[in-house]
Amino acid sequence: MIRRNPDNFPTNALYPLIRDALLETQDNLQAPLALIASSFGTVMSAACQGLVVVETPTGQERPASLFYATIADSGERKTACDNLVGDPLLEYDIRLASTSESDIHTYQAEMTCWKAKHKVLQRKLQKAIEADSDEEVSSIRTKLIALNAEMPQKIEHAQLIHQSITERPLMEALRGEGKSVVIMSSEGEIILKGGVTNKFGVINEAWDCPKILSFQRADVNYVARHPNMTLSFMVQEEVFKDFMDKRGRLARGSGFLARFLVAWPSSTMGFRYMTLDEPVWEKLKLFHARVRELLELRFKACSTPVRLTFTQEAKELWVDHQNRVEAAMHKDGQLFGIRDFAAKAMDNASRLAAILHFFSGQAGTEISHETLYRALTIGDWHINEALRMFSGDDIPEDEDDAYKLANFMHRKYYSRGRSTVRRNILRKEGPIRHQGRFEAALDYLQDTGVIRVRYHNEESGSGPLWVEMMRSFFNKPSL
Numbered sequence: 001m002i003r004r005n006p007d008n009f010p011t012n013a014l015y016p017l018i019r020d021a022l023l024e025t026q027d028n029l030q031a032p033l034a035l036i037a038s039s040f041g042t043v044m045s046a047a048c049q050g051l052v053v054v055e056t057p058t059g060q061e062r063p064a065s066l067f068y069a070t071i072a073d074s075g076e077r078k079t080a081c082d083n084l085v086g087d088p089l090l091e092y093d094i095r096l097a098s099t100s101e102s103d104i105h106t107y108q109a110e111m112t113c114w115k116a117k118h119k120v121l122q123r124k125l126q127k128a129i130e131a132d133s134d135e136e137v138s139s140i141r142t143k144l145i146a147l148n149a150e151m152p153q154k155i156e157h158a159q160l161i162h163q164s165i166t167e168r169p170l171m172e173a174l175r176g177e178g179k180s181v182v183i184m185s186s187e188g189e190i191i192l193k194g195g196v197t198n199k200f201g202v203i204n205e206a207w208d209c210p211k212i213l214s215f216q217r218a219d220v221n222y223v224a225r226h227p228n229m230t231l232s233f234m235v236q237e238e239v240f241k242d243f244m245d246k247r248g249r250l251a252r253g254s255g256f257l258a259r260f261l262v263a264w265p266s267s268t269m270g271f272r273y274m275t276l277d278e279p280v281w282e283k284l285k286l287f288h289a290r291v292r293e294l295l296e297l298r299f300k301a302c303s304t305p306v307r308l309t310f311t312q313e314a315k316e317l318w319v320d321h322q323n324r325v326e327a328a329m330h331k332d333g334q335l336f337g338i339r340d341f342a343a344k345a346m347d348n349a350s351r352l353a354a355i356l357h358f359f360s361g362q363a364g365t366e367i368s369h370e371t372l373y374r375a376l377t378i379g380d381w382h383i384n385e386a387l388r389m390f391s392g393d394d395i396p397e398d399e400d401d402a403y404k405l406a407n408f409m410h411r412k413y414y415s416r417g418r419s420t421v422r423r424n425i426l427r428k429e430g431p432i433r434h435q436g437r438f439e440a441a442l443d444y445l446q447d448t449g450v451i452r453v454r455y456h457n458e459e460s461g462s463g464p465l466w467v468e469m470m471r472s473f474f475n476k477p478s479l
Contacts, residue, residue: 017287023283039084047290167215178226184231264388290359306358310372325345352378391403405438405445406445449470
């Protein structure tokens with residue numbers, strides 16, 4: 001089977017336990033590789049968060065949790081992918097529900113016994129007071145203090161996975177020490193159009209995993225200490241565009257979107273050929289086994305998270321990469337248009353490195369140069385995706401149009417095996433319909449070596465005009 005990876009997602013940056021399961025899933029499901037990778041990243045984040053933290057070379061403590069946003073149209077097998085890869089998470093929630101029901105019954109029985117004992121002591125206390133027996137009152141007081149110390153505590157197993165949740169139940173789920181929540185949906189409209197995304201500030205704070213996150217209302221006061229959150233949504237292009245049109249400025253300005261590892265993978269529709277061979281799921285089983293192992297640690301309420309640091313070599317690589325990113329955020333730099341994403345790049349890379357180290361079972365508590373390099377490779381790929389998707393706000397119109405046109409050609413034609421398209425067809429089907437802007441965008445792309453515009457009969461200079469997509473450019477993941 002020929003594996004398609006037109007977006008050049010860096011699968012080799014993943015350790016074998018993860019990479020082999022991802023490629024096996026692609027072979028059997030035939031969804032876009034980057035879409036599948038987002039599902040894997042979400043599940044690993046959900047499994048690791050709360051069990052491990054990482055100290056960056058600058059001394060900040062960061063959680064092992066990630067946010068993912070993936071754009072993919074209907075029919076790209078988003079739901080199938082999330083359900084398949086995330087099966088252990090669903091099992092875990094079912095187990096929590098069953099355990100919670102049993103614990104409730106036990107708690108109710110113990111509380112009934114405790115209340116009966118308390119009532120008996122109250123009656124004895126009343127009689128002792130009426131008899132004016134200070135000695136008996138003192139004795140009963142001591143017994144009441146001891147009984148109050150034995151009052152049954154309700155065991156709470158909060159649901160892990162949520163598709164849509166508002167601020168109050170979110171804070172209720174996170175209250176306490178080191179609690180975890182996973183908000184994920186393959187129908188991202190559920191997340192983007194309701195619930196907690198109405199409060200970008202709450203999501204931003206939860207991503208930071210603060211020492212204290214509070215929610216105060218007249219009737220409740222919830223306090224979450226070191227909360228952990230994974231957030232992932234997959235959404236259709238039109239739904240995402242509608243969200244950006246209505247709330248995009250606030251989503252960018254608040255730093256909400258910048259916290260996400262974004263992807264807009266090329267479609268696999270038209271290449272998903274069936275066979276009669278039985279699908280093999282050997283590698284995914286190993287991946288799931290590791291997820292279940294980590295979830296079991298969470299279920300047993302392991303206390304202090306493992307604290308990871310970086311080796312000296314890794315620290316030097318981290319600082320070097322940070323300086324490169326910083327330089328690219330200058331107004332003339334490549335990342336100026338997505339400087340909000342770039343500002344979070346090393347934070348996300350540190351989290352990715354911690355997850356790769358911990359999930360794949362690397363030795364010790366120091367993240368190696370190799371692991372960080374793998375994390376940076378993946379993080380850079382997502383930064384390139386952000387560059388493709390969001391850089392147009394701060395660049396000239398002709399350059400912005402050129403980006404949009406090149407990205408359209410990549411998704412519509414090149415990723416489906418076509419390297420040429422008629423010029424008039426491109427204008428008709430593409431995102432730039434205005435004649436003057438279309439010609440300016442073509443000129444820009446031709447001047448920068450991205451395309452070549454030629455006549456059908458080149459020698460005579462006659463016939464329809466064709467746009468030829470240059471391999472040297474279109475084989476790369478981004479402009």
